[in-house]
Amino acid sequence: MTTKFWLVIPAAGVGARMAADRPKQYLQIAGRSILEHTLHCFLDHPGLLGAVVCVAVDDPFWPHLPVASDSCIRRAAGGRERADSVLAGLQALLTDGADGNDWVLVHDAARPNLAREDLDGLLDSLADDPVGGLLAVPARDTLKRAASDGRVAETVDRSVIWQAYTPQMFRLGALREALAQALQEGAAVTDEASAMEWAGLAPRLVEGRADNLKVTRPEDLHYLQRIWREGR
Numbered sequence: 001m002t003t004k005f006w007l008v009i010p011a012a013g014v015g016a017r018m019a020a021d022r023p024k025q026y027l028q029i030a031g032r033s034i035l036e037h038t039l040h041c042f043l044d045h046p047g048l049l050g051a052v053v054c055v056a057v058d059d060p061f062w063p064h065l066p067v068a069s070d071s072c073i074r075r076a077a078g079g080r081e082r083a084d085s086v087l088a089g090l091q092a093l094l095t096d097g098a099d100g101n102d103w104v105l106v107h108d109a110a111r112p113n114l115a116r117e118d119l120d121g122l123l124d125s126l127a128d129d130p131v132g133g134l135l136a137v138p139a140r141d142t143l144k145r146a147a148s149d150g151r152v153a154e155t156v157d158r159s160v161i162w163q164a165y166t167p168q169m170f171r172l173g174a175l176r177e178a179l180a181q182a183l184q185e186g187a188a189v190t191d192e193a194s195a196m197e198w199a200g201l202a203p204r205l206v207e208g209r210a211d212n213l214k215v216t217r218p219e220d221l222h223y224l225q226r227i228w229r230e231g232r
Contacts, residue, residue: 011062025038057077
């Protein structure tokens, strides 16, 4: 059976490092905005129950996207930080009738190259997991820990280091509670897994493809343009 899930996309960031005239999720690539490409990774999936896109209250770009009129998608007000936006998206789902025991996937707005096999692999791997987990990639390069003077302090054992990607998949109610409590306590929450870790849980790592990159700098956009021209 296909694992059913809800989707939350936090998309209230400005992407300052792109030095563009609009938030990076609205930059165009291959005839669509990055955010549209990201959403289309999910919209035709048979397990999708519905999606919430969390954008800034005064966002002028979202209403003009063709995908904004999709009946499967609800808009919610994003917050100052990623965790605030995700929490608002989770609350919107619960308000609309989602169950706390339902699975929810949280995916970066500017991560448009998610492969269907990775999405299906995550859903299949975690369908019966008691905690949930995330797509991730084992570290490939030698890793150095820097000292305060900018010199190498030590070489880190890369065999135990993974890069955290998205989607990240957890039970809706458990993730909402973990995020709310972590934010209330002032904990550093950089992704959904870190909130679950703060709550004392151990998310599962599911290996995915390294080209599921997050567009952060102009060179990331150029890379995607090249590989998509060569055949996505």
